[in-house]
Amino acid sequence: MKLLIMCEGPNEKKIMEILLANGCLKFSEDDLLGLTIYHARQIRTSAQVRTELNIYPGKVKVIRIGDKQSDILRIPSEYKSKIQSVEKYCTKPELEMLLIIAEGMESDFAKVKSKVSPKSYAKTHISFHGRKYDNSTEFYEEYFEGRPELLMKCIRIYRKINGAHEKDEHYLEELLK
Numbered sequence: 001m002k003l004l005i006m007c008e009g010p011n012e013k014k015i016m017e018i019l020l021a022n023g024c025l026k027f028s029e030d031d032l033l034g035l036t037i038y039h040a041r042q043i044r045t046s047a048q049v050r051t052e053l054n055i056y057p058g059k060v061k062v063i064r065i066g067d068k069q070s071d072i073l074r075i076p077s078e079y080k081s082k083i084q085s086v087e088k089y090c091t092k093p094e095l096e097m098l099l100i101i102a103e104g105m106e107s108d109f110a111k112v113k114s115k116v117s118p119k120s121y122a123k124t125h126i127s128f129h130g131r132k133y134d135n136s137t138e139f140y141e142e143y144f145e146g147r148p149e150l151l152m153k154c155i156r157i158y159r160k161i162n163g164a165h166e167k168d169e170h171y172l173e174e175l176l177k
Contacts, residue, residue, distance in 0.1 A: 002058065004033040005038060006041070006043075006063070008041060009066065010039050011136075013038070014141055019148065024176055026176070033049075041066075059084045061084050062083055064089065067093065094118040096122040097158055098154040099143065100118060101154040102154050105121075105125060119135060129142065
C-alpha cells in the first residue's frame with residue numbers, strides 16, 4: 001500500500017518535504033504514491049494525483065495535511081475501491097505556530113492570541129537572517145531546511161501546548177519517527 005500525502009498549501013508541503021528529506025518521518029519517499037508529496041486539496045482537481053492513482057495498481061492510504069480541515073475529501077467513484085482510508089493531520093490554528101514556538105514566543109503570543117492571528121503575529125515579530133516573515137514557502141525553506149531537528153522539536157511542542165484536536169484529526173507529531 002502506498003501513501004498519498006495531500007497538503008492544503010505550499011507551506012505545508014515544504015514542511016513535509018523537509019521532514020521527508022531528512023528522514024524524520026515514519027515513512028520514506030519509497031512509500032509515497034509517485035514518490036512525492038502533493039499540494040492538492042481534492043483528487044478531482046489535481047491531474048498529477050489522478051495520473052498517479054491511475055498508474056498505481058494497489059491500495060492507497062490518503063494523508064491530508066492542513067489547518068482548514070472542514071472540507072471533506074470527495075473521492076471520485078473510479079478511486080473508491082483503491083483508497084483504503086483517509087486521515088487528517090491538522091496544523092490549526094495555523095502553520096505559523098511552528099515559527100512562534102521556534103522563536104520562543106509562545107507566552108508572548110498567548111497574551112494576544114484572542115486579538116491577533118498566528119500569521120499576523122509572525123509577520124510583525126519574526127524575522128530570519130534579516131528577512132521578515134512573509135508567509136512564503138521560501139521563508140519556511142530558509143528557516144527550517146538546515147534545521148530539521150528544530151522543526152521536529154517545534155512540532156512536538158506544538159502538540160503539548162495546543163490541546164486536543166477534533167476526534168478524527170491527528171497531529172503532525174504522529175508522523176514523526
